């Protein structure tokens with residue numbers, strides 16, 4: 001019985017923490033954006049640290065469950081997520097990315113990138129790049145990436161290639177460009193990934209090819 005109560009208390013605590021950590025992350029992200037031009041790219045790690053701390057406070061099975069539930073709401077698909085996974089991850093301090101998220105940013109099996117009509121797609125991609133409604137935290141891609149800002153030097157490399165965020169937060173040795181778009185959708189934009197067969201993903205990916213070209217020639 002008392003175990004039940006403990007669990008309920010932990011769940012309660014965690015849901016409070018989650019409610020707190022989301023606005024905190026947004027504030028951290030926004031502050032980071034202002035500081036970005038001189039401070040570079042520290043906002044992602046610090047946002048994650050904030051989340052990691054909040055998550056790190058509650059322990060055990062209750063935590064795994066609560067995380068699964070919170071993500072289920074956000075993603076509408078975290079159902080099959082095992083408790084063991086969520087638990088193991090949450091205890092790894094600043095590892096805030098769930099297995100479901102890690103899976104969601106990877107190209108699905110049999111996926112064929114949509115390269116059709118690339119030129120027209122880039123125009124639509126530019127609009128999306130500036131669209132804050134793509135995120136859940138008021139950011140657009142342009143908030144961080146206007147005029148080649150916010151990238152590491154890896155952005156010059158031919159895809160697929162190693163990207164620190166992909167490796168550290170999503171466990172990916174290397175990422176394709178469309179996967180990178182999904183990673184930024186899920187992590188800094190705090191949104192759901194775009195549908196893999198959507199025009200939006202194709203358009204944004206195509207637009208990013210142009211941004212990469214500019215970045216190489218900077």
Ligand code: HEC
Nearest residue numbers: 041139140141144150152154155163164165180181184188
């Ligand atoms: C809050 C800031 C932020 C926002 C918003 C953001 N990103 Fe990023 N993005 C980053 C950071 C930080 C990196 C560098 C990651 C690294 O190198 O580990 C990055 C890197 C990238 C890269 C290059 C990775 C490489 O080295 O190959 C691409 C492409 C990218 N973002 C696309 C996007 C797109 C598309 C959007 C909008 C859907 C977006 N980003 C929104 C922070 C952001």
